[in-house]
Every structure is written in structure tokens, then in C-alpha cells.
Amino acid sequence: MPKRTQTNRPQPNAQRRRRVYAACSECRRRRRKCDGSQPCAQCQAYGYACLYDAENFSSPAQSSSDAAATAAAAAAHPRQPLPLQTRQRGDRGGGGGQDATPTAPQQPPPPSALLISRERGRFISAHSAVALPLLVGQELAITQPPLRLHSYAWNLGIRPERRGTPSPSSLADYFSLAECQTLCAVYFSAVHPLFAFLHPETFTRRLARGWSGDGGGGGGGGGGAAGGAAGGATVGGAAVTTTLDTGQPNFAAVVALVAVLGSVFSPTPHPREQDIKRHALAILDRGLSTPVAPVDMDTVAGWILRALYMRLTTRPAISAMATHAAMHMAEMIGLHREMHDPGSSSATAAAASTSTSTSKVSSTSSFSDEELETRRRCFCVARFLNLLLTTEYGLSAVSPRHATCLAPARVPGAHIDALYTMSSVLHDAEAAAAAAAAYTRASSLDSDEFADLFLRLRDMPRDDDLVALFAGDVCLCLLRRFSAASLSSGKPSPRIVGASVAVLRRALDAVAALLAAGRTWWNMLSVPFQSVCVCVLVDGVALLELLPAAMELLRGMADRFESHMAREALATAQQVIAASRGRTDAKLAIKDAALSHALPVVDIDWASFDTGFDLGHVWPPVMDFFG
Template sequence: MSANSAPDSSRIDSTLPPGPARQRSRQACLPCRRRKRKCDGKLPCNVCQGYDYECEYDETFQIATQKRASSPNQLSHQRAPKFSRVDHSTDTSKQDGGPSILPGVLGPSKARYVGRYSSIAFPLYVGLELQATKLPRLHSFAYHTGIRKEPPCAAHSELTERIIWNTARSLIEVYSAIVNPIFGFLDMDSFYTRCEMHWHGQPQDLIFEAMICGVFALASLFKERIDQGTEMWLTLHAKNIIEDSDLSRFPSLEHIAAWILRTLYLRCTGRPHVTWLSSCTIMHLVEATGLHHAPESVIQAGRNDSNDSPTPPALDTINRIAQVANCLHVLIAFEYGRSILAINRRVLEYADYKSRATDLTPQLCRLVAALPTHQHKEDTAVLAQELFSALEKIAENTVDHDFLVLLRTDLVLGIYRRLRVLDAKYHHGHNEKIISAGVVALPAARKLVSQNQPWWNVVGSVFQFVCALIVMDTPSSYEKLVDAMDTLEFIVGHLDTHLAKEALSTARQLVHASLNKKRKGVEVLQRIVGTETPEAATSTQKADQLTQDMVSLSPLLAGQLPFDLDYLWATHFNLPS
């Protein structure tokens, strides 16, 4: 993520509002040519005037254009542009689970996306309707009474005073080696360059410092290069920055990145409710910056002084941030059983990136993309069918990292829990897929713990697998339960934490509860077998008496006991009188 990039303004292109029919001009102005929009050839043209662009032409054509634009007849017929209309027949937002959304407006100066129908955008719309010479800016006019001043920014740059550059460099290396291959949404080369500048006399902005804190906290979690007190300070310092009301007025890609890093850290160390709230904030920021809409569906208001289209590396970073944000939110909400924010997910679908040799982010996106995000359908049969389909896709996904193996198990078990709640009728093959997904997670969890990589699911995946095996209550599930419990005990012994011990204790309680339930069943069966009819009791007594007679008559025969009494009962013996 480069220091001087402006992804907020270059992410979304403008859309030409419809106007009266016009003839093709001999030459379009430079802004319209860059945007590949129709231009009326005036100076300023109707597009640049409506959106406050700097309208300019090639020098060879500029003089003729100025003469043509100065004609009073042409000026009298010039019409202020309007917002573009929407063809709802092609609207994909309903298919993506969210409400039908009209194209919005993006204010490039503040990177703030709002719906066209919002109170903030309406003054601009009115100005366009009235063909105003000076259009109102995209601003929260009269949002409140203004009787109180807004608090100033309370955060300050302190990071370089707490951590020396050599330590910072080693933490960046840890993050690049462990976290970035899976959640690859940062341009690590650019990140390293800006960090070096930050420590050597060229301070970066506070939001970037929050990003640094998030990277360092995660790196410290996996490799303790700093003490836990400093790690805690990093997380709180980043929180103070990204939650500051003055800084939050200007959402950006870096703001989203800082929240992603905070959410990852919370998922590894925090509570589920707080983590889910943090993931929701990420998605709200995705909406605030307009990343959830395709470029052609957003109107850009105000002047755009930056380049019109992002460079390929910047576009790659934009897509990565949007997709990792979406994946993280869906994972947390799906596991916790909370709502998945219904926004337009068409532009958040996974895409293959072939530029990085060790890049595992596409595998993460493929796993998440297979999940059904509509969790509250009234037709349970349809929902169950979607879950079965997702189970097949996720179980067949190939992944190349132990964390992703555990994550695949988490998703499979999450689907299994939902199917049990729905009381879905699944066949033996589904149980086997679930068990197989859990079995391969056991060595992966052992390996990660042995490498001191405390991903959040090294304990959780194994514990949930134990619970699933117990509740399945089949011979094949109990056969795998021994290895699962051994793995859980190994992990708990290695971690030696309260939460890990608590999970092991709970798993043992469930095993004992299952054993007690089966003992009660056996006792009932024994009572049934022990209740005999008088005829059966007489037969038993006769058989016992015959056995005693055989013992008394033939010691040799007694040495061959036990034998088939039913056979002997039907045999006639010629005994001496």
C-alpha cells in the first residue's frame, strides 16, 4: 500500500449521467477520454461541469474548442447533468442477499460513499436539477444543530519512541512469514519502505501507525520478540487511533486494513462478541469506501486530481483488502452464529492471484466462497440442501497450510451443527466426510502447536471435533474419538493455559456423560434379558443339573467344559442303571 496512493478516489470511476441526445463531438476532452465517456466537445463540457472536473483538451484543439464553447446559442442549450438511472433488471444485489441498492455517490476528498437517496447527497442532486453554476459539495449539511464543537484528535504518534527500528524490522519479517501468506492483503514491500521512513525522519500518518501496531501485535503473538506489556500497549494504541472520531471522518483503505489487523488479533486472543463487532466494523468501512459496488455503479462527486484508474498493484491491493475483509467477517459470523452483513458481494468474490509464489489467500477465499451466507431462510429444506452442497465443496477443497486444514474442519463442523439443528436427513457418506475432515485436522493441530503458532483454532477445531464424534454416536465416530482426545490432551499439555484446560475438562465430562448414558442402556437390556418365563427357568435348571451330572460321572468330560449344552440336551446317553 503506497504512501501517496489515493485508492479512495481512484477506486471508483464516474458514470456519465444521461442527457439529451447529442451529436458526436470531433474531439473529447482529456478527462472524458481517460474515463471513456461521451463528451459534447464544449469547454467546459457538460460532464466536467457537472462533476467539477478540470476540463481540458489537447493544445492543438483547445483554441477551436474555446470558440465553439463561447457561442451563446450553445450555452443556452447546455443542460446540467443528472444522476444516471438504474436498470433494476440487471441489479445483482438481491441475488447477493442484500436489499436492492441504487448507485451511490463517492466523495473523493473524504473517501466517503453514500447512497444517492441520502440526505447528504440530496443537495448535490438538487443543484444538478437546477443547473446551478456552483454545485453544493457532498457534505452533511444541517446534520445536527452544531451547538457543540467536535472533539479534536486525541491520538498521538508514539510508536517510534517505544520500539527501536531493529525490533520493528524483525517483527515485520515474522508477520511476512507467518500471517501474510494466508491473509495477504498488504503490499509488504511498500509497507516495509514506509515503516523505514517512519523510523528515519519521515513520519507517516496516524492511521498507518495503527496498521504498524496491528502487524507488530500479531507478530509478537507468534514470535515473542517483545514483552506482553508492550504487545498490549500496541493493541490499545491502535484501538485509540482507529476509533478516534476525528480520524474516523475520513475512511480509507488503510483504515480498513488497520481494522482487519485488529480483528485478526481479537480472534486469536479476544471474546467472540467483541470479535464479531470488530468484523462488522470492517464491513461497514467497506461500504463507506464504496468497495462493495462495481465502479460503473458509483458516481464520483467533486474534483478528481489523482489518476483516473489505479495501477495494477494498487488495484490488486484494493481487491485483496475487500476480499480478506469479507472472508474474515463471514468466518467469524458463521462460526459464532451471528448475522452476516448483507451487502453486495458480487465484487467481493474470490479471484486467483498468480503473482505470489507462496500466496495462500485464494485458498482461503475459495473455502469461504463455498459457504451459504443466507442463514435465516424460512424454507428449511432449501437451506439444508445448500448446506449439503457447501459441505461437498468444502470437503473436496485442497489446501496447502495447516491453518487452512483446521479452518476447513471448522467450516465442515459448522455446517454439521446447522444440519443437526435443522434435523436434516443425511446419509452415511456425509458423516464420513465430516469425520475425514476432522481426522486430517488432528496432525495439523499438533504441528502448529509444536511450532508455537497459536492460531485460534489449534484448540477449537479439535475440541469441536470431539463434540461432533460423541454426538454422532456411531462405531466409526467412537473409533476416532481416542485419537481426537489424545490430540486434545497433547495440545493442552503444550499450551498449559486456562482456556485450553477448560476445553479438555469439558470434553472429558462429555465423554463420561456418553458412557453413563450407554451404561443405563445396557442395564435396561440386562433387566430385559434377566426376566425369564417359568418354562425357560425350568429348562435352565435342567441344563444346570445335567452339567453337574456330567461332572460327577466323568472327570475327563468335565475338563472339556464349557461345551454345547443344547447339543447334549438332545443326545440320548446309555447310562448304567
């Protein structure tokens, strides 16, 4: 047989298949093949922090200028990114070692290239099919006409697109501007102290301008939550004579839902509350199926407000889906990504990790400091609600990839920092449970790390009644994991019990204070009821001492509100306690029966017995009892 001749044909994947002698730390830990780039393909795909040992390897793809830019960004933004659940999908198969325990990356993953079009509500990665024509056009210098960020060839186009038509009614049909402002003031006094994602001054200014037909300010980048839109916006180049519903429909939904929540917390609800609510929900629903308006900050704010209202009034699945929608809308406009103004010193780090094509559209990504901070607040609130409501219902939370959003700064008169802490606790609890399930361990509930979550809640400032109430709700989310645990004991440790009692006792006091103030939060009923269930399940003296206060609150709310939910909660709690007492009585009866035929008591002279027992002088000296 003739010998085969070797041809030097080019190998298209030779660069990709080259041997790498120094893998990154994540690929070594997870035992994956590393390509040696910075970041490598594995870390970029799964959102890990791609790091190399400095003494062994120096990636040629990471220049000294990139390192300096990253250091400058870290110095300019010392706050940590928001905690996001990192699901290690690559570890589902075999190959897990003793050091393969999934841990959250110490640094945020390097951001991928991002294309920003604030006017169209698009914050998309460069690998998107929508971005490819733009990148090709820029590479080939096509200018007549220029290729834009557009969904070319997205479908066949054989059916007409459903267009979003404005509602025949407007907000002015339901209430006056003065009534709207009164309800909004109630909202900012009742809801804003914890869920501080709206700017009260900017919101009030936009409301007054939009109601008078002055456009309501721009909503594309700042929206109702951001505060940067001064100056009236035009619609189609026409004069700003439109109303809120036609000119800024997303902001109209925000205004309507703020007013509706203000009506919920008012002593006397507005007579058109249901009509205003339906008007707002119709706008948000049209945005899911028609291009009624670009996705912007107003869209995210509207879905956050919708989730709050649904959690206050309807079934758990509906409110959980609203938080999912809020998170997906937030991801669409890049709220999970930290955006730096191109003129700031920290913009270099963002530009270092993006392609050259991204810098050509960077003029549309200029954010003011107020807008940057509002983006962080919106994402923090949306993330907390998604974590809390999905944990309550037993669903998975939304976890956007490549999230680098920083923690929001403190807000005067609000407690956004406490919200961030509770969000971190919920995230860490979910991550611990996922790690235990992935590695088939019985549970991680008996670990010191899980106990530290309760201590973080206990040590968090809880002087505000609303913060204390939601801290109790988060504490119950953690305690409920013991009811589902398959441990032989299934009981929390004394550290957990002590911290839980402190958090829940303060939460029950907060319920009484909020009830006296006329606030009607959903967990004012659920926290006492869930406390009864947990206390009876654990059956410890420290937790059982909370039962009288919890039952007193349930009886008070059943008498005050006279609703089916309040009466049902009281009756169920009474049934649970009665069943627990019946089991305790049965145990006591068995013990009483064991003591009913006790042996007769014999009067023994123990003093004389002790003196007679002292026989040390008669034992043989050769016996060694301690040898």
C-alpha cells in the same frame, strides 16, 4: 345533481402508474408490480438482477451501447463476484408460490450511481443527502463557488465538534524500527499465507519511509493494504517531517497491530506488546467518534487486524463486533463495489450505469491494477472473518447491497483462493438455512445441496496446515447446525459423515503440525474440542474414531500452555465423553439383562429336517402357489 366535469389535470404519477405488459423475470417470479424500466424499481431496491425475456420484451431504457459495454466488462473480468447473502425482504408476506423459492441472482445487480471522493474517504451513492447539493449544483452549472461533495445542513451546529487529537505517545516510544521490522516479518510468515490482504513489499517500504519522517506514503486510496502510494504525502501543505502517528495515524494503527500479531506468534513475546496494542486500539477508537483521519484502506486493514487479535485473545462478542466494523468501513469506501479505471476497456460498463454527474468526479476514482486487486483481497478477508466469527457466535453477518466485487486473483505464496472458497461455503450454508426458515420447512440439512458444501471443503486443496485448520473450523460450523435442527433423526447423512471425517482428520493433523511449529491460532484448541462434542452428539463409528486424536491434542495443549482455557476445554471434553460412555453402559446393561435368561439351546438336526421337508411330490397338482 349536476354532472361532474372532467378536467385534464396533469397526473404527476401517470408515468409511474402506467400499465406494463411485460414484467422482468424477478418481478414475475416474486409476483411484484414491475415498472418496465431497466433496472426496474423493485430490482434496484432489493439488489436483484433485472432481466427481461428477449423474445417478449426489449426495454427501451437499455440501449445497445449499454449492452455492448456490459459484454465488454464481462469479457475483461471473467471472475465471479464475491458471494453475498441476498435477503429477499419482499417475500416476507403472502403470495409465495411453488416457484417462489429464493435463489441467488445469477448475475450481479446493476450498480447504482456512485460518487467517489478518495481524498475525503467517501464512496457514496447518488441518492445520498450529501450528494444532492453537488448534483443540484452541476445541474444548474453553479461555479462561483462550486457546490461540493459536502454534508451541508447536516445538523444545527450548536455544539463544537470533537476533534481528533493525536496521541501524546508514538510507536517509537515502544520499540525501535529494527524490532518492529522483526515482528512484522513474523507476521508475514505466520498470518499472511492465509490472510493475504497486505502487500509485504509496499508495507515494508511505507514503514521505513514513515518511521524516518518521510510521510509513509499516501493512505487515502491505497493505504497500508494497497500498494500504489509511492512518494511522500504532505500534511496541510507542510514539508513531510511528520511521524507515522501524526501524518498517517491509520497506517500507524496498522503497523502497530501487525507488530502485535507478530509478537503473538513469536517464540518470545515483545515486552511492550500490550502498550503497542493499546496504542493501536486508541487510534481506531478515535476514528469512530472523531474525524482523526479520512476512512481509507488503512482503516479497513486496521479493523481486520483488530478482529484477528481479538479472536486470539478475548471474548467472542468483541471479535465479532470488530468484523462488523471492518465490513462497514469496507462499505464506506466502496470495497464491495468493483471499481474500474476510467482508462480501461471495462470502465464503460461502470459509466453506463451511473449518472452524468458521476463522470465529472471520475478523475478521483482512478485505481491502479494493484489497488483494484488489493480492494478485492481486503473485502474477501473482511467478509470471511465476518462470516466465520458471526457463525461461530450465532449472529447475522453484514451483507452490503449492490455488491459486485470480484474474487481476488491467486497470490504467490498465499492461499487467498482457499479463503474465498471457505467464504462461499459459509455463505451458501447461511443462505440455505435462511431459505428453510423463511418457508417454514423443517430443515434443508438433509438435502443434496447441503451435502455438497462438505464435499467442496473436502475437495479443496488442504496441503497447507493453516488452510486445513480453518477448513476444519468451517466444517464444524456446518456440522453444528445438526445439533440445532428439529429433525426427527437429526443425524448427518453418510455422504456428510464421510466428507467431514476427511476434513476433520486433516485438521487434527494440522493442529499437531502447527503446535510443533510454535503457532498459536485460536482454533488449534477449538477444533479438537468442538470435534469431541460433535462426535459424541452424532455417535457414529466413523466420527467416534476421531476422539483419541482430539483428546490427545487437548491433553498436549493443556500441558504445554497451562492456561485456564486449555485446562477447561480438556476437563469439559472428558466430562462429555464420560457422560456418553455412561449412557452407552446403561444401554448395554439393559441388553445384558435381556440375554441373562435366554432359552436353553436345543441341538437340532437341521440336515435331517431339510430332507424331510422336501414334500413337493405330494402337493396336489391343481394348487397354483404363484397365481
